Amino acid sequence: MxxxxxxxxxxxxxxxxxxxxxxxxxxxxxxxxxxxxxxxxxxxxxxxxxxxxxxxxxxxxxxxxxxxxxxxxxxxxxxxxxxxxxxxxxxxxxxxxxxxxxxxxxxxxxxxxxxxxxxxxxxxxxxxxxxxxxxxxxxxxxxxxxxxxxxxxxxxxxxxxxxxxxxxxxxxxxxxxxxxxxxxxxxxxxxxxxxxxxxxxxxxxxxxxxxxxxxxxxxxxxxxxxxxxxxxxxxxxxxxxxxxxxxxxxxxxxxxxxxxxxxxxxxxxxxxxxxxxxxxxxxxxxxxxxxxxxxxxxxxxxxxxxQKSEGKPKPAVNLTAFGDEGESIVYEYEKKRVSEFNTRLANKVLSLGRTKGIGYDIQSVIAEPGDMAEFVKYIEVKSTKRLTCPDMNDDLWVDTLNVTRNEWIAAQQHGKFYSIFRVYFTRDGIFMFVIANVAEKLNDGRMTAVPMTYRVDFNKSSVDSVIVPQS
CATH class of the missing domain: 1.10.10.2090 (Arc Repressor Mutant, subunit A)
Incomplete structure (x- = not known):
C-alpha cells in the first residue's frame, strides 16, 4: 500500500x-x-x-x-x-x-x-x-x-x-x-x-x-x-x-x-x-x-x-519535411516583402527547395530603393527547433548548422546576394535570423566553417581483392 x-x-x-x-x-x-x-x-x-x-x-x-x-x-x-x-x-x-x-x-x-x-x-x-x-x-x-x-x-x-x-x-x-x-x-x-x-x-x-x-x-x-x-x-x-x-x-x-x-x-x-x-x-x-x-x-x-478542450489535439506535423516548413514561412515572408515594395516584382519570388543541386531554397529580388532593386537574391533556409529563442544580447551565443557542397559553392559564387535564413521554431513563436553575405562573413571571421566529410575516389589500382559471397 x-x-x-x-x-x-x-x-x-x-x-x-x-x-x-x-x-x-x-x-x-x-x-x-x-x-x-x-x-x-x-x-x-x-x-x-x-x-x-x-x-x-x-x-x-x-x-x-x-x-x-x-x-x-x-x-x-x-x-x-x-x-x-x-x-x-x-x-x-x-x-x-x-x-x-x-x-x-x-x-x-x-x-x-x-x-x-x-x-x-x-x-x-x-x-x-x-x-x-x-x-x-x-x-x-x-x-x-x-x-x-x-x-x-x-x-x-x-x-x-x-x-x-x-x-x-x-x-x-x-x-x-x-x-x-x-x-x-x-x-x-x-x-x-x-x-x-x-x-x-x-x-x-x-x-x-x-x-x-x-x-x-x-x-x-x-x-x-x-x-x-x-x-x-x-x-x-x-x-x-x-x-x-x-x-x-x-x-x-x-x-x-x-x-x-x-x-x-x-x-x-x-x-x-x-x-x-x-x-x-x-x-x-x-x-x-x-x-x-x-x-x-x-x-x-x-x-x-x-485541459478544458473537448476536441482532439491536432496531429503533429511529420517533420521529415521540417525544412519545407521553414522554407514555406520564408517564401511567404519574401513574397509579402517584395509585393509591398513593388507588386510587379512579386512573381520573381520562387520556391526552389525541391530543385536538387542548386544550393539555395528560394530565389527572390533585393526589392530595396536603388539601382539594384531587381537584382536576384538567393536564400538558403535552415530550420531548427528549441524551447527558447536565442538572446541577441548575449555576446557569447553561438549556433551551428550544416551546409552541403552545393550550398557552399552557391554562397561563394553569389557573394553578397546569398543569404542564410536561420528559422527558429520556439514556444514563443517563430523567429528568422538573417545572415546576409555569407561569403564575406566567412572571409572576415564572423563565421567559421569546418569540413565535415571527405569524398574518396578510387580506381582499379586501389582494389586489393574482389570477393563474391556464396549464396
Whole structure:
C-alpha cells in the first residue's frame, strides 16, 4: 500500500537553466563533432580549448569547463562515450541532433532513457546505495502517467505535488506504488486542504527540491509539459502521442539493468560504467517517434487550450519535411516583402527547395530603393527547433548548422546576394535570423566553417581483392 510519508531524496546531476541548456546544446555538439574521435588522454584538453571561447571571462576556469564537459555534455546529455579501446567517440544522440536540429526531440530521448538507478553518479557510493535501497523506476514515465490520469479526471497537479508524492517518494521510486494510488492520495489531500512539502532538517529549500526541479526542466525542454503561473503542471496535448508512449512504460523496469552488475568490486564497477556510458549515448529504439512539430512548440500552456478542450489535439506535423516548413514561412515572408515594395516584382519570388543541386531554397529580388532593386537574391533556409529563442544580447551565443557542397559553392559564387535564413521554431513563436553575405562573413571571421566529410575516389589500382559471397 502506498505510503506517501516515506520520503527519499533520489538526486540527479545539477544542470543549468533551461535557457542555458538550450543555448549550450548546439555548442557541445559542435565541439564534440570537431574533436571526436580522439584518445581519452587528449579529449579533456581538446574539448576545453575548443569550448573556452563560448564562456564569459569569469567562467573560463578549469573547474567550470570540466563541469560542462563531464557532468552536462557527458553524463547528463550522453553526447560522447569512452570505449574500451581508449578512444572517445561522438555519440549516436549527438549525430542525430546534428542531422535534425530538433532540440526537444533530443531532450525527449534523454527523458525516455532516464532511470533510477543509473550510471551518472558515483558508482562506488551513490549507485550502490540506490541498489541497496531497492530503487527501480522510470521516473518520467510515472510522472506522465499520473498527469494523464489527472487530465482525464479534470484535476490539476502542481510542481510541489509531483515532487512530494512522486519524485521524492520511496514507494514510487522502489516500484511499489501505482499511479492510481498516488493520484487518489493527491486528490484526497486536495479535498482536505492538506499541503505537504519536502523537509530535510538543516537543509535549504533549494537542496530539498533541486532534483525535482531538474527533472521537470527536462520534461519542459522536451516540450511535453508547461507550467502555469500558479505552478500547475500542464500536459502539452499536441504531444499526446509521445506522452502516451512514455506513460505506457510506467510499470516497466528500466531498460538498463543496474542490478545485474557486481558493484562491490572495482572491476565490476568499471565494466558497469563503460556499459552505461555506451548505453546512454545511444538513441532509444523509439526515438523516431520523437520528432517535434512547429504546432506543438507553439502550444502556450494555458489551461483553456490544454485541459478544458473537448476536441482532439491536432496531429503533429511529420517533420521529415521540417525544412519545407521553414522554407514555406520564408517564401511567404519574401513574397509579402517584395509585393509591398513593388507588386510587379512579386512573381520573381520562387520556391526552389525541391530543385536538387542548386544550393539555395528560394530565389527572390533585393526589392530595396536603388539601382539594384531587381537584382536576384538567393536564400538558403535552415530550420531548427528549441524551447527558447536565442538572446541577441548575449555576446557569447553561438549556433551551428550544416551546409552541403552545393550550398557552399552557391554562397561563394553569389557573394553578397546569398543569404542564410536561420528559422527558429520556439514556444514563443517563430523567429528568422538573417545572415546576409555569407561569403564575406566567412572571409572576415564572423563565421567559421569546418569540413565535415571527405569524398574518396578510387580506381582499379586501389582494389586489393574482389570477393563474391556464396549464396
Amino acid at each position: 502506498y505510503d506517501h510519508t516515506k520520503q527519499y531524496r533520489c538526486t540527479i546531476i545539477r544542470g543549468k537553466s533551461k535557457k542555458e541548456m538550450d543555448d549550450f546544446l548546439p555548442v557541445y555538439a559542435k565541439v564534440i563533432d570537431e574533436i571526436c574521435p580522439c584518445s581519452e588522454s587528449e579529449f579533456e584538453s581538446l574539448f576545453n580549448n575548443a569550448f573556452i571561447r563560448f564562456l564569459p571571462e569569469s567562467d573560463r576556469i578549469k573547474k567550470t569547463m570540466d563541469n560542462h564537459r563531464t557532468e552536462i555534455a557527458g553524463k547528463l546529455f550522453g553526447m560522447y562515450y569512452r570505449a574500451d579501446d581508449g578512444i572517445v567517440y561522438e555519440s549516436e544522440r549527438t549525430q542525430k541532433f546534428l542531422e535534425d536540429n530538433d532540440q526537444p526531440a533530443f531532450f525527449k530521448d534523454i527523458c525516455y532513457k532516464m532511470q533510477f538507478p543509473n550510471g551518472t553518479q558515483k558508482v562506488g557510493t551513490t549507485v550502490r546505495q540506490r541498489v541497496a535501497d531497492g530503487i527501480c523506476i522510470r521516473p518520467i514515465a510515472f510522472v506522465l502517467k499520473v498527469l494523464l490520469i489527472a487530465k482525464q479526471a479534470n484535476v490539476f497537479i502542481t510542481k510541489r505535488e509531483i515532487g512530494y508524492y512522486i519524485l521524492n517518494s520511496l514507494d514510487v521510486l522502489q516500484g511499489n506504488a501505482s499511479p492510481y494510488e498516488v493520484f487518489e492520495q493527491i486528490v484526497k489531500d486536495q479535498k482536505d486542504g492538506t499541503e505537504r512539502t519536502i523537509i530535510v532538517p538543516g537543509k535549504a529549500t533549494s537542496y530539498n527540491w533541486q532534483h525535482i526541479k531538474e527533472q521537470l526542466n527536462y520534461l519542459e525542454l522536451a516540450n511535453l509539459i508547461r507550467f502555469t503561473d500558479d505552478k500547475r503542471v500542464v500536459l502539452n496535448l499536441n504531444e499526446l502521442q509521445t506522452i502516451e508512449l512514455f506513460a505506457a512504460d510506467y510499470d516497466k523496469k528500466p531498460e538498463f539493468d543496474v542490478y545485474s552488475y557486481d558493484l562491490s568490486s572495482l572491476d565490476g564497477r568499471k565494466v558497469f560504467q563503460l556499459d552505461w556510458d555506451y548505453y546512454f549515448s545511444q538513441i532509444s529504439a523509439v526515438s523516431d517517434q520523437f520528432a517535434t512539430s512547429a504546432e506543438a512548440l507553439l502550444f502556450d500552456g494555458t489551461v483553456k487550450d490544454e
